[in-house]
Amino acid sequence: MIKSQQDIFKTFQPKAAKKTVEVEIADLRKITEVVKNRYGYDFSDYAMSSFRRRIQRIIELFQFNSVGEVVVKLENDPSFIETFLAEVTVNVTEMFRDPSFWREVRDHIIPNILLNHDTFNIWHAGCSSGEEVMSMCILLKEMGILHKANIIATDIDKPILAKAKKGQVSVKNMDLNEKNYIRFQGQHSIQHYYEEKDGMAIIDPTLFAGVSYRNFDLVKGEVFNKFDLILCRNVMIYFNQNLQNKVLKKLHDSLFKYSYLAVGSKESLIWCEVANKFIIVNNEEKIYKKIKD
Numbered sequence: 001m002i003k004s005q006q007d008i009f010k011t012f013q014p015k016a017a018k019k020t021v022e023v024e025i026a027d028l029r030k031i032t033e034v035v036k037n038r039y040g041y042d043f044s045d046y047a048m049s050s051f052r053r054r055i056q057r058i059i060e061l062f063q064f065n066s067v068g069e070v071v072v073k074l075e076n077d078p079s080f081i082e083t084f085l086a087e088v089t090v091n092v093t094e095m096f097r098d099p100s101f102w103r104e105v106r107d108h109i110i111p112n113i114l115l116n117h118d119t120f121n122i123w124h125a126g127c128s129s130g131e132e133v134m135s136m137c138i139l140l141k142e143m144g145i146l147h148k149a150n151i152i153a154t155d156i157d158k159p160i161l162a163k164a165k166k167g168q169v170s171v172k173n174m175d176l177n178e179k180n181y182i183r184f185q186g187q188h189s190i191q192h193y194y195e196e197k198d199g200m201a202i203i204d205p206t207l208f209a210g211v212s213y214r215n216f217d218l219v220k221g222e223v224f225n226k227f228d229l230i231l232c233r234n235v236m237i238y239f240n241q242n243l244q245n246k247v248l249k250k251l252h253d254s255l256f257k258y259s260y261l262a263v264g265s266k267e268s269l270i271w272c273e274v275a276n277k278f279i280i281v282n283n284e285e286k287i288y289k290k291i292k293d
């Protein structure tokens with residue numbers, strides 16, 4: 001069939017250029033105010049540059065014409081807050097992310113905790129879709145001590161936490177997870193721990209018997225327990241110094257004396273107010289030990 005000139009024109013017509021909405025600091029303040037006043041989440045101390053990029057992304061994704069429209073949506077549509085939280089937070093994660101970190105946890109940190117305790121508490125603060133928890137459970141299972149661990153996994157983002165609770169990972173992501181697991185030098189192959197169904201890797205649910213999941217906002221949440229090891233990795237990187245100080249104080253108060261805090265490989269306690277209450281145990285892996293109350 002020969003195409004009419006009009007059809008050809010339609011085929012080659014360029015798409016309308018995407019309208020870029022400028023997001024000023026004052027706009028970000030309007031958004032953080034409405035989110036705080038209406039929903040109780042405080043993003044005012046999130047690092048501005050990445051927060052701005054996330055808002056820009058929301059504007060493009062939902063085709064808002066102005067920041068004002070985002071504000072109106074947040075004011076009038078309470079169901080939008082979950083989507084907003086999911087988009088504004090960064091959920092990227094992997095099983096055995098930074099394999100050398102997991103080797104250090106297995107070879108030094110857990111054995112040290114076991115010197116003084118028969119059972120122990122671990123907190124995954126900002127667990128995202130649960131890959132970090134899966135890694136920890138596999139590691140502890142391979143050490144033969146999974147039954148001794150009480151693990152709590154928390155996140156601000158309810159849908160991502162629901163995903164974590166399911167204990168499933170897209171099969172598409174398992175290649176990278178497997179590569180990390182091999183570098184971690186685990187005892188089996190990663191396939192040992194899951195069954196494949198409908199494009200998902202269903203992680204062995206018996207691994208998670210000692211895990212509880214809880215929606216928890218590190219900004220406004222109160223200290224709720226004491227831990228032997230806290231992993232808060234790649235979370236505070238999105239906070240400004242002021243909020244890092246606030247959250248680190250909470251994490252410090254949540255640790256037993258001589259217990260451990262792990263942050264992300266690009267994070268550090270060096271400039272933080274609590275720095276003198278910790279010593280660095282492994283600088284490469286960013287693992288700290290609380291030495292002062």
Ligand SMILES: C[S@@+](CC[C@H](N)C(=O)[O-])C[C@H]1O[C@@H](n2cnc3c(N)ncnc32)[C@H](O)[C@@H]1O
Binds near residue numbers: 089094097219
């Ligand atoms: C990049 S992921 C890190 C996941 C995992 N810890 C890792 O390193 O692979 C950051 C997580 O922190 C969570 N988060 C951001 N702000 C938070 C807050 N105020 N309270 C609790 N969790 C928060 C996000 O929802 C996201 O799931």
